[in-house]
Amino acid sequence: MLEALHPRKCSLDELTWFDYLVVHTSDMEGPESLHPDFEASVGEMLVRRRLVEQSIALLRKLHLVVADYHDGLNYLPGDEAPAIIDLLTSPYNQNLKARADWVSKTFRNFNHAEVEEIFADRIGRWTAEFRTNEHATSASL
Structure with a gap:
């Protein structure tokens, strides 16, 4: 994702969102997803x-x-x-590169707050949920 988005810099949050999206592109009306959809997106984001x-x-x-x-x-x-x-030339990697290019073209010109809002609106409020969980985990350390 970083190479596809270059020269845009990405935070850890953005990389996590884009990492999810690159294999679940149909969640944003993009190309067919590489991985199947399932109900536990919050859990998937934590992992x-x-x-x-x-x-x-x-x-x-x-x-x-x-x-x-x-x-x-x-x-x-x-x-x-x-x-x-x-x-990386396998068919899966070629499909992954194509989806990374799609993600890049879709999000390249958005700032962090805009990307967060788009993900929250389109995929769900799991961004806030995993951040809340993350801060609770950090506080307990």
Whole structure:
């Protein structure tokens, strides 16, 4: 998603939303979804957020993702990310790239607040739910 959205920077929240959307594109009247729909989107978002955090940490170690601290913590693709992405040629990866391009074209010009509102309106209020749960978890640490 970062490569498709480049040069737009993404927060962890946005990456989590886009990570969900790239495989559930039909939720926003986009191309056919790569993954089947099911009722537990809030639970899926909680799991996805942790996976996205872990993925970012790994990709930063490999210099495929770069952190930008200019306006809060945001992420960009590293210089070598395009070359690695070009190596992913399976049919599933090609479909994933096409959907990432669709997500990029759809959301590239929206700011964080606009993206959050669109997701809340179109997919449901799970964004607020997973954020509330996240803050409760952070407070208990």
